[in-house]
Amino acid sequence: MSFLSIEDVSFRYQGKNAVINQANWEIEKGEFHCLLGKSGCGKTTLLKIASGLLPPNEGRVYLQGKELTEPSHECGFVFQSPALLEWKTVMDNVLLPVVLRRKTTPEDREKAVALLELVGLCDYLNRHPAQLSGGQQSRVALARALIQKPSMMFLDEPFASLDAITREELQEDLLKICQLEGTTVLFITHDISEAVYLADRVAVMEQGEIIYEADVNLLKPRTVEMRYDPNFNELCLKVRQVMGGGV
Amino acid sequence: MSFLSIEDVSFRYQGKNAVINQANWEIEKGEFHCLLGKSGCGKTTLLKIASGLLPPNEGRVYLQGKELTEPSHECGFVFQSPALLEWKTVMDNVLLPVVLRRKTTPEDREKAVALLELVGLCDYLNRHPAQLSGGQQSRVALARALIQKPSMMFLDEPFASLDAITREELQEDLLKICQLEGTTVLFITHDISEAVYLADRVAVMEQGEIIYEADVNLLKPRTVEMRYDPNFNELCLKVRQVMGGGV
Amino acid sequence: GTQQQKDETSDRKEESLRVASWSQPITEQTNLLVDEEKGFFKERGLDVTVIPGAGGGDAVKNILSGQADIAFTDPGSLFFALDKGEKLKVIYNVYPQNVFNIVSLKEKNITKPEDLKGKTIGVYSLTSGTRQNLLVMLNQAGLSEKDVKIVETGISNFAPLMQGQVDATAATDTGLLVGKQKGLGEVNVLEVKDYLNIPSDVFVVTEKTFTEKKEVLKTFLQAYQNSANWMIEHPEEAASLAKEYAIDGKDEKQNLEIITLRNAASVSSLTEEQGLGAIDLDILQQGADTYEKLGLIKTRLNMEEAITGELIHKK
Amino acid sequence: MMKNVQLYSFLLFIVLIVSWEITAGNMSELVLPAPSVIFFTLIDGIKSGYFLPHITRTAAEIVLGLFLGSLFGFVIGLLMGEIEFLRKLLFPYVIASQAVPKLALAPLFILWFGFGMTSKVVITALICFFPLLENTVTSIQYMDKQKIELFRMLKASRWQTLIHLKIPAGMPGILAGLRVAVVLAVVGAVVGEFIGGSEGLGAVIIASQAMMDTPLMFASLLLLTIMGMGLYQLVNIIEKIWLKPYKKGSKK
Amino acid sequence: MMKNVQLYSFLLFIVLIVSWEITAGNMSELVLPAPSVIFFTLIDGIKSGYFLPHITRTAAEIVLGLFLGSLFGFVIGLLMGEIEFLRKLLFPYVIASQAVPKLALAPLFILWFGFGMTSKVVITALICFFPLLENTVTSIQYMDKQKIELFRMLKASRWQTLIHLKIPAGMPGILAGLRVAVVLAVVGAVVGEFIGGSEGLGAVIIASQAMMDTPLMFASLLLLTIMGMGLYQLVNIIEKIWLKPYKKGSKK
Ligand SMILES: Nc1ncnc2c1ncn2[C@@H]1O[C@H](COP(=O)(O)OP(=O)(O)OP(=O)(O)O)[C@@H](O)[C@H]1O
Ligand SMILES: Nc1ncnc2c1ncn2[C@@H]1O[C@H](COP(=O)(O)OP(=O)(O)OP(=O)(O)O)[C@@H](O)[C@H]1O
Ligand SMILES: [Mg+2]
Numbered sequence A, B: 001m002s003f004l005s006i007e008d009v010s011f012r013y014q015g016k017n018a019v020i021n022q023a024n025w026e027i028e029k030g031e032f033h034c035l036l037g038k039s040g041c042g043k044t045t046l047l048k049i050a051s052g053l054l055p056p057n058e059g060r061v062y063l064q065g066k067e068l069t070e071p072s073h074e075c076g077f078v079f080q081s082p083a084l085l086e087w088k089t090v091m092d093n094v095l096l097p098v099v100l101r102r103k104t105t106p107e108d109r110e111k112a113v114a115l116l117e118l119v120g121l122c123d124y125l126n127r128h129p130a131q132l133s134g135g136q137q138s139r140v141a142l143a144r145a146l147i148q149k150p151s152m153m154f155l156d157e158p159f160a161s162l163d164a165i166t167r168e169e170l171q172e173d174l175l176k177i178c179q180l181e182g183t184t185v186l187f188i189t190h191d192i193s194e195a196v197y198l199a200d201r202v203a204v205m206e207q208g209e210i211i212y213e214a215d216v217n218l219l220k221p222r223t224v225e226m227r228y229d230p231n232f233n234e235l236c237l238k239v240r241q242v243m244g245g246g247v
Numbered sequence C: 001g002t003q004q005q006k007d008e009t010s011d012r013k014e015e016s017l018r019v020a021s022w023s024q025p026i027t028e029q030t031n032l033l034v035d036e037e038k039g040f041f042k043e044r045g046l047d048v049t050v051i052p053g054a055g056g057g058d059a060v061k062n063i064l065s066g067q068a069d070i071a072f073t074d075p076g077s078l079f080f081a082l083d084k085g086e087k088l089k090v091i092y093n094v095y096p097q098n099v100f101n102i103v104s105l106k107e108k109n110i111t112k113p114e115d116l117k118g119k120t121i122g123v124y125s126l127t128s129g130t131r132q133n134l135l136v137m138l139n140q141a142g143l144s145e146k147d148v149k150i151v152e153t154g155i156s157n158f159a160p161l162m163q164g165q166v167d168a169t170a171a172t173d174t175g176l177l178v179g180k181q182k183g184l185g186e187v188n189v190l191e192v193k194d195y196l197n198i199p200s201d202v203f204v205v206t207e208k209t210f211t212e213k214k215e216v217l218k219t220f221l222q223a224y225q226n227s228a229n230w231m232i233e234h235p236e237e238a239a240s241l242a243k244e245y246a247i248d249g250k251d252e253k254q255n256l257e258i259i260t261l262r263n264a265a266s267v268s269s270l271t272e273e274q275g276l277g278a279i280d281l282d283i284l285q286q287g288a289d290t291y292e293k294l295g296l297i298k299t300r301l302n303m304e305e306a307i308t309g310e311l312i313h314k315k
Numbered sequence D, E: 001m002m003k004n005v006q007l008y009s010f011l012l013f014i015v016l017i018v019s020w021e022i023t024a025g026n027m028s029e030l031v032l033p034a035p036s037v038i039f040f041t042l043i044d045g046i047k048s049g050y051f052l053p054h055i056t057r058t059a060a061e062i063v064l065g066l067f068l069g070s071l072f073g074f075v076i077g078l079l080m081g082e083i084e085f086l087r088k089l090l091f092p093y094v095i096a097s098q099a100v101p102k103l104a105l106a107p108l109f110i111l112w113f114g115f116g117m118t119s120k121v122v123i124t125a126l127i128c129f130f131p132l133l134e135n136t137v138t139s140i141q142y143m144d145k146q147k148i149e150l151f152r153m154l155k156a157s158r159w160q161t162l163i164h165l166k167i168p169a170g171m172p173g174i175l176a177g178l179r180v181a182v183v184l185a186v187v188g189a190v191v192g193e194f195i196g197g198s199e200g201l202g203a204v205i206i207a208s209q210a211m212m213d214t215p216l217m218f219a220s221l222l223l224l225t226i227m228g229m230g231l232y233q234l235v236n237i238i239e240k241i242w243l244k245p246y247k248k249g250s251k252k
């Protein structure tokens, strides 16, 4: 039984054409899957369906064998835009998922500080979101998702507004954390090499359909050198071609 | 005389440490400059100062020899987040700069349609921003900046939320348009190869200072093949190193 | 003589005259409201406008501010204004009879003013004549405001009486009439006029208007006398016209009863003698003195200065 | 669920009316007339044409007063929202104009605006202008900083920024102010008529009180409520049309 | 510029007072008393202790009525904002309660709540509850869809979403409603005292009207204006403290 399975899911926004068309997908426990696709092809929509935020018009989503009809306690989500609460400090934004579940403890605060340190924002604890740069905001959103220690994570282009260096550091950190906690991940990105580097399996969407999927046969844990591995480059090229790009 | 020149500019947000520290920069007419740097290093701030949105605490900015104290009519700006007006359709959002200047003519509408076609959104004219995907929104913002035919463009990570393929197409288009109109461009990105591919000159910022600058000696117009040119790769690597990334 | 006068005035230009009333256009003032139909004023070359108000004070203020020429107001408001040093003239006594009374349920056994001691008494509003007349009545019985509890009950003042929230309530004769129709049971009524018959309403003008517009005022008063006479002689016609011209004139039968009451209040032994509108100086002076004694006004008023009967067409 | 609203609404209405009828049965008509009595009074009054001139008059005052009041409230709200100087300068007078009970100023209003319809319209306008002013001032102040920067970059004039950004973005709040204003306008017109009106539902209320015709008073109050509801619903309809694009995607 | 506000404000005040003084000079004191006269009446009344019990009484009614009214307005606003069913069900009664002039219902209020302070507090509460209700309903409805999704994803209960998202995000609008409410509360208390009050500034106004002591009436109106302004400023101070984080970066 897969951890998450998407079965024959279709979706249309009110009165519009189908945005997701008969999509199928399975993720085993602890796997890291990446979803690629052109802008507007339906990645975000599929992710919202998979997480229970949107009910599909057709088909079903199962999480650990149970049909998913609403978001589950075990899932974390990083949205495409940071969605921080402007009236809370960075610290309080990160602690939000905890606050909603129970009283925060000093350990929670320590955990939050550690996560903010991880994303390189430990000097910004008491700032408000409007006082952060774009990339800093998206890192706060990432820290907020990680504080729940979810067993399943949905990440929608979490690194899109980060520079190459910071992004690579965070990729490493994310991989480490997920491996440590056995987190299952569905990750959207438009950076092909990022997808291949992170994923156990990549998929490409086009106009609401999953048109390509492939296992990534690279050793784990990944190292920076692998980015220059011929296998790696080949797979990247293949994905590029599927997505419709020339050489 | 340079088209835009930034002289000894420093800036601090209220009561905080300096975010921009004695920055100097010159752009000649028609040149395409790219600014790179880690997230939070001050790129957006510098761009806002250069465009006259923020007054520097120290130093001056000159546009065509005149000191810049407020945004100029000749400049276009693409913000890091799309900043679309939710209550207007895509079409009206694109036409906004025109509406603010004069009555729109049928030619303006044709122009807008052409630009939306360019960014791949001609089917979405009558949608509202909330009905678009993240990447589609940022493309609308780009079209909005282009409709003014500005002689100077400031672009803050305009392609951050676009997939590799769409991004490359738009890079080509942007270069073409700028060459045609002789537009001077200051472009922020965190994709090193994008910077090198697009720019006549690249600069790297770190903690509010410009720590590296280099001319890009590649032929113009750029072709896709150049991305695999050894010169190109060497420059990318150099920039990477300056930014603090390993090999 | 009337016919001749009519001819004289009809070729003159219409003189406009504004009467500030203490109320809205109500049934009891029908004679003032039906000029369109009956032409009491028009025929004499007067174009009379009635300005509504909320209380006698408004009427006085409206003549003081020049918004009106004649105030249709109560003596209380008159005394207050004179007390403030305003120069006013009473030119006509609209209702020589005091129409105020104190009503209590039979079982309370209040038959004389002395019985009011220690009771809770409702008044329509602190601004209204009900309160002042209540005080006058108490004063005649040697009581003061401190001996009773006065509460404001709003204009539907019989409701709290019936509900038992007040022991007695100050009202007017028309109010009592309507109240009885609405099922107010057996009641005891103490009439203020039995103790001190201060007039209910008078016409007042400023001294300036008095000197400048004597002739017009004279004509007006004569026309008003005619109209009042008409109402006394033809109460049914007035009652049916009130249906159209008065805001509260929906019920013709009730109109007739109100008009009858007002007709009765318009006449007194003095008016029998001298004609409608005759002013009794003594009683107004007594009234002013009582007000002063009650502490309602601060100065002693000499009413002789403020009263003139010279504009009234005598019998 | 939503289809049931009508049903429940109707049921609640019936329950209220019936309990009112029962309560009123034990009480003098002077205090609380039964709904049936009020209803027949209303029907009679409408049939006989008694209410017509009063309704027309009051409606005219409400509409005019509301128009003037909300226009002023909106425009002065824009000015005060935009110009801090004006905000600080005018605010004491605005508060003064609101904290003072209009009933107390009757003679002044008559002095300044005559005893005709004007004074009532002015009072109505004065009463309903404040909620719109306050909401406009507030709504155009909390703006997305990014959008303000966009408009600065596009060199929009202050006026253009208002028209194209601040007003549309603040519209939900402004309309909330308008909804409060329309309801207050009804009260305003009636209070205006209390102060020496000879026509209009407010005058009818005063007269009916004097006549102790409580059913007539309640019938007038009922008419006023209906007017208030009608206006409120009108604003809702305007909102639905105007704010459609906001709701797209911003509400489920 | 901003330092000059005080100066200009003061100048405007002087100009208004002087022109009032001049206008009043040509007019009967009964209609419009001069500011100097009002001022001395006020000082006298305060020194002699005449005003004290009335001020205390009215202030108590305002504070209590405001507290109850805004609490109810806020809570019912939240309920009606959250639950469309309640919104549709209750709205006609809310409008009815507002469109009806309270003065007209005096006898009923006295019947239900007695002659004491209760009826005044109830009227005050009833008058000031509407703006808060309306603004609360509106403010918690226009929410950023993304944030709503965030809270759904975090499995926040309806209550938590209110507390942590909708109320803080709607706070500017809610406070605008509160500002309208505090000013209306002043009017409410006074209107309440018109109906059968023997203490309080409203009763003073009525009594002074009856005795045509216009300066006393204006002095009372002045006191009411001062109360209204004080309350309004209090809300502004609360707003400044509470909304500091909103303004950071979201306003220049
Ligand atoms: N309004 C503000 N108040 C205070 N500090 C701010 C404000 N805006 C930005 N900063 C700080 O200034 C620094 C530079 O911000 P800026 O937005 O210029 O970064 P950036 O280089 O554009 O980053 P990114 O790539 O993440 O967009 C950051 O450390 C940020 O926290
Ligand atoms: N609320 C909406 N109503 C109608 N159509 C929508 C809505 N949201 C998205 N769409 C459309 O659905 C399609 C898929 O959107 P989605 O956000 O899933 O794309 P995406 O793959 O995430 O794109 P991107 O990479 O740009 O974020 C797009 O064409 C978009 O225009
Ligand atoms: Mg997306």
Ligand SMILES: [Mg+2]
Pocket (backbone or CB within 6 Å): A133, A134, A135, B043, B044, B045, B080, B156
């Ligand atoms: Mg930036």
